[in-house]
Structure formats: C-alpha cells, structure tokens
Amino acid sequence: xxxxxxxxxxxxxxxxxxxxxxxxxxxxxxxxxxxxxxxxxxxxxxxxxxxxxxxxxxxxxxxxxxxxxxxxxxxxxxxxxxxxxxxxxxxxxxxxxxxxxxxxxxxxxxxxxxxxxxxxxxxxxxxxxxxxxxxxxxxxxxxxxxxxxxxxxxxxxxxxxxxxxxxxxxxxxxxxxxxxxxxxxxxxxxxxxxxxxxxxxxxxxxxxxxxxxxxxxxxxxxxxxxx
Numbered sequence: 001x002x003x004x005x006x007x008x009x010x011x012x013x014x015x016x017x018x019x020x021x022x023x024x025x026x027x028x029x030x031x032x033x034x035x036x037x038x039x040x041x042x043x044x045x046x047x048x049x050x051x052x053x054x055x056x057x058x059x060x061x062x063x064x065x066x067x068x069x070x071x072x073x074x075x076x077x078x079x080x081x082x083x084x085x086x087x088x089x090x091x092x093x094x095x096x097x098x099x100x101x102x103x104x105x106x107x108x109x110x111x112x113x114x115x116x117x118x119x120x121x122x123x124x125x126x127x128x129x130x131x132x133x134x135x136x137x138x139x140x141x142x143x144x145x146x147x148x149x150x151x152x153x154x155x156x157x158x159x160x161x162x163x164x165x166x167x168x169x170x171x172x173x174x175x176x177x178x179x180x181x182x183x184x185x186x187x188x189x190x191x192x193x194x195x196x197x198x199x200x201x202x203x204x205x206x207x208x209x210x211x212x213x214x215x216x217x218x219x220x221x222x223x224x225x226x227x
Contacts, residue, residue, distance in 0.1 A: 004040045010048040012038055017057065017068060024069035028058065031066075088173040091164055092221040096214065098157055099142065103197055103213040104206035106148035114148040115202045122198060125191040131178045134186040141194050145213075148201065177224045185223075193219060 016037070021028055028034065035045045049066065052058045059071035106114070121144055125137040139162055146158035178186065193216035200208035 004038075004044060006044055006047045006051070009038050009040045009044050010051055013048050013052060014057070017052075021068040026068040028066040028068070088224055089221070091161065092217065092224065095161060096217050096221070098154075098161070099145070099217060100210040100213040102146050102149060102154050102158065103201065103209040105151065105154065106145050107201045107204050107206040107209040109150050110148045110201050110204070114144075115198065118144055118148065118198045118201065119195075122191055122194045125194060126187050128183055128186055130183060131175060134178060134183050135174060138186070138190070145197070145201075173224055177226075180226075181223060189219065190216070 035042050056070040058066055060066045121141040128134040128137050143158055146155045197212040200212050
C-alpha cells in the first residue's frame, strides 16, 4: 500500500464524517475498516484521528469506539489532550500550586545524599552552555526536588509536568524568553534561586523552602509573560 500523508487522510476523514456520520454522537466504523476505506496504514489513520479529536470533531472512548462531535462534558478528558491544550501560563500556574508544596515536603523528608545531589544540580545549572543545557539542568533540578520527597504520587505529578514542558507551545515560549534574557540569566539568577531552595531544604525548613520555590517560579512566569 503506498504511503499516504496524514494531511490527505485527515481531509478525507472530514469528508467521510460529513457524509456518513453527520449527527453529533454518530459512531464511526472501527479503525480497521476506516483504514481500508481510506487506503492508509493504521498509524496514519490514528494520527489523523488524533488531529480531529484535538479540534473537537470526534471523541474516542477505549472499548466503546469513536464518535462524532466533541467529548461529552460528563466524560473525563484524556490526559494527553489536556497537556496538548495547556498554555505556558496554564502550566506555570499549575507549577505554582504544586511545586512549593513539593519543596516543603522535601524539607521534611530530605537526607544528606539528597542535599548533595541537589547541590550538584545547582552547580550543573551554573555551567550551562546553551538554552538546551539550561533547560535540561532546570528540569533535572525540579525532578530531583520531587524525588527527595520519597512520595511516588508527587514524583509522578512532577514527571507529568516535565512531560508537558516538552510540548511545542512551551518550548517556543521558553526559547523566546531565553533568547531575550540570555543563558547568563539562568546561570546566575535562576541558579541562585535554586540554591536558596536547597538551603531551605537542607535546613529542614518547609516554610522557607516553599517561599523560595514561589519566588523562583514567579521569576520564571514574569520573564515568560513579557514575550
């Protein structure tokens, strides 16, 4: 079967919906049947369906099928779609809700090896060569703070936020911000703020750790909001 583009299949899917599933809630044929009708691979079909779902043209439920129209409000939204739709301000507000509490919990649970590791990550941030290095150092620091809590739920939440930071919308905003600020801003101010969080965690001071994390995240949010 010759390989067909996602764009072509997506356009034909839209025509198929108009002709064969015109009403909200109409159920689409199974993927195997759709792929055969559209003469495309299952992989190409799924990418096309993903795009239609993001636009609200269809919704899918595991074990039930694919349906015409936006997902009913009473049904949960798939996590991947939530992340795709998140704006940088959405993500930063979520971080402000969660990460100060993570830092406070780390201060309650941290041990000496954790502190040593966190200081090593602060040091790594100070020698970041470029924006990519800076982003990797920042991500590693915030993940390590969650790991210091020894709470798998908090670690999972931080990993989820870390995944969201790899999405294109966030990445473009991050790149614009640090093109303007320069990597020196990360090596100095942001690394200094990371250091203040570690100082509070090492001192087993949850309130100071939370406050230091709030200051750090507000600095990032302010810088990104100017772009």
